[in-house]
Amino acid sequence: MFLRLRLPLLLTLLAGLIPIIAFFFKDDATFIKKPNSWLEQDMVIVSGFALLLGVVNVVQSNVRKIERREKGWLFAAVLLFGMFFMGIFGAAGAMRLGGLPGIGNYPNGTPTPFAWGSVYMFTPLQSTMFALLAFYIASAAFRAFRVRNLEATILLVAAVFVMLGRIPVGEGAFGSVTEWMMQVPNGAAQRGIIIGAALGAASLSLRVILGIERSYLGLEKSE
Amino acid sequence: MAGYEVFGTWVAALLTLCLMSFLYKDNPFFRFAEALFAGVSLGYYIGITLDQTLRPNLFIPLAEQGVTGDTAHLRFAGLVGLNLYTRYIPKIAWFARSSLALYVGYYVGINMVQKLQGEVLPQAAATMVDLSGDGNVMSAFNSFVMLVGVITVLMYFFFSVEHKGGFGKASRIGIWFLMLGFGAAFGYTVMGRVSLLIGRFNFIVIQWIGGTLQSLGFGG
Numbered sequence: 001m002f003l004r005l006r007l008p009l010l011l012t013l014l015a016g017l018i019p020i021i022a023f024f025f026k027d028d029a030t031f032i033k034k035p036n037s038w039l040e041q042d043m044v045i046v047s048g049f050a051l052l053l054g055v056v057n058v059v060q061s062n063v064r065k066i067e068r069r070e071k072g073w074l075f076a077a078v079l080l081f082g083m084f085f086m087g088i089f090g091a092a093g094a095m096r097l098g099g100l101p102g103i104g105n106y107p108n109g110t111p112t113p114f115a116w117g118s119v120y121m122f123t124p125l126q127s128t129m130f131a132l133l134a135f136y137i138a139s140a141a142f143r144a145f146r147v148r149n150l151e152a153t154i155l156l157v158a159a160v161f162v163m164l165g166r167i168p169v170g171e172g173a174f175g176s177v178t179e180w181m182m183q184v185p186n187g188a189a190q191r192g193i194i195i196g197a198a199l200g201a202a203s204l205s206l207r208v209i210l211g212i213e214r215s216y217l218g219l220e221k222s223e
Numbered sequence: 224m225a226g227y228e229v230f231g232t233w234v235a236a237l238l239t240l241c242l243m244s245f246l247y248k249d250n251p252f253f254r255f256a257e258a259l260f261a262g263v264s265l266g267y268y269i270g271i272t273l274d275q276t277l278r279p280n281l282f283i284p285l286a287e288q289g290v291t292g293d294t295a296h297l298r299f300a301g302l303v304g305l306n307l308y309t310r311y312i313p314k315i316a317w318f319a320r321s322s323l324a325l326y327v328g329y330y331v332g333i334n335m336v337q338k339l340q341g342e343v344l345p346q347a348a349a350t351m352v353d354l355s356g357d358g359n360v361m362s363a364f365n366s367f368v369m370l371v372g373v374i375t376v377l378m379y380f381f382f383s384v385e386h387k388g389g390f391g392k393a394s395r396i397g398i399w400f401l402m403l404g405f406g407a408a409f410g411y412t413v414m415g416r417v418s419l420l421i422g423r424f425n426f427i428v429i430q431w432i433g434g435t436l437q438s439l440g441f442g443g
Contacts, residue, residue: 004317008324015328016335023336041280042300043329048276050326051268056311058265059247072293075258083269090270094278103274111227114270120231121238122267124426125260128242131423134416138332141413151402159413166414182407184365188372189404191346192397194330195373195381198342203333216327217320218311 009211015039016206016209058083086122091112157187224434236431239423340420355370 022029064074070076093114101107103114112120135208143158158181164170165178200218207213224232241256282295288294303322310319328430350373378390379397386394 004320008320011321011324012328013302013330015325016332019332020336021328021339039329042296042303043295043326044276045281045300046304046307046322046326048272048280049307051276053274053307055265055269056308058375067399072254075254078255078258078261081267082259083264086266087269088297090266091273094270094273103270105245110225114232116227117263118267120235121259121263124235124239124423125242125256125263127419127421128239129257129260131419132242132422136415137413137416141409144327144368148280151398154399154402155409158403159410162407166410173376180365180423181403184368185400185403186407187399188369189376191350191369192373192376192380192400193404195343195346196340196377198346202312202335202338202343205338208331209335217323218434 007216008217013209016205020209055083055087082121086114087115089117142160224438229434229438232431232434236427239427243423316406371396 003018018032018036018039022032023203025032027033056205057143059080062080065076066073083096088112089100089112090103092098093100093112096102100112103112105111105115144152145159146152163175208216238256238259240250242252242260245253281301284297285294285301290298303325306322307319311315350370352366354363354366354370356366375393375397377397379386379394379401381394384390
């Protein structure tokens, strides 16, 4: 019971308190600065392992799909092909295996397979996927910008000024209004949102450290 | 153009067209490109994580310094990271909780300090400025609008009090500021997406079609 439930909560409390306490001490307070610096370095490493954890989940669910010949299993195979192509060459490059100089280019400027995949597959696919949204954002704009009430009108006016003020033809006429709108009223809104969100995040952090919020461990409040 | 560039340009162009075919309707070409994108993205992050996170922080220090007292905490970090994978062994799946607890605990601790010291205090300080604007009317007006905006937006986000009466009116002004912010963000997003779209068309027309015609001896 202690190892399964209490120990993780105790570790969260300890790991959470170290950076908070360290914040209040100068660099020569090695009793707290040293463990904080270790944790800082170590958690970057753990985050690397945590990121790769997602790979296992993706492989599991897609292999299952292929085995059961579920609808769209061919696309699952394409996904795994893409992942293994980039993943294997990326891992080999990172380990400097097979004469690879890394994950970038060879000294003569020729790309490694990983760099080739980044430039000719990953980047165009990513940009096109985002660019496609330009079409859908137009229909979303039609729904959002219909002048039904004061709030929708303000939304419309702000968006129109920002769009007009950022293109060459409108920069002269609307540039200064856009600039003011972005700096002052938009700045005030963003500042309010940042303060509100930061306070919310800080209070959630406190709940996690104190063990009130424990769903990230798969535990219920009563456990 | 080198062979890998020609081949790469064709691959990139065909994948771009596959994705754009969605504008007509959902089809197997789009789904192929979509699945490939998901896989390639994941593979890309595997390479980046291994090369830029694990290699410089774990593999190289361990290889250079070996098993010494100085690298003990790195070995510990490696074990904590590997322990995350015990979740796939049902009998000892709970082992992974300890690693997760350390990882989450440290980052929420850091997050709490960073949010309060790096965001709340500087943003509040920047709002609480001299409203006289040092004699500059425009500056004074801007500071006043900023102060009213921040306070009313925060009032809108304060749900412990019912939004009616004077408080309701103030929070309504907060909504106006928020709408202005959302409108501006929407405008920026549209501009960003359209700019990406122009980039893709430039690639198709100039690099792919233009490059191919040029290699066939057409054009300059």
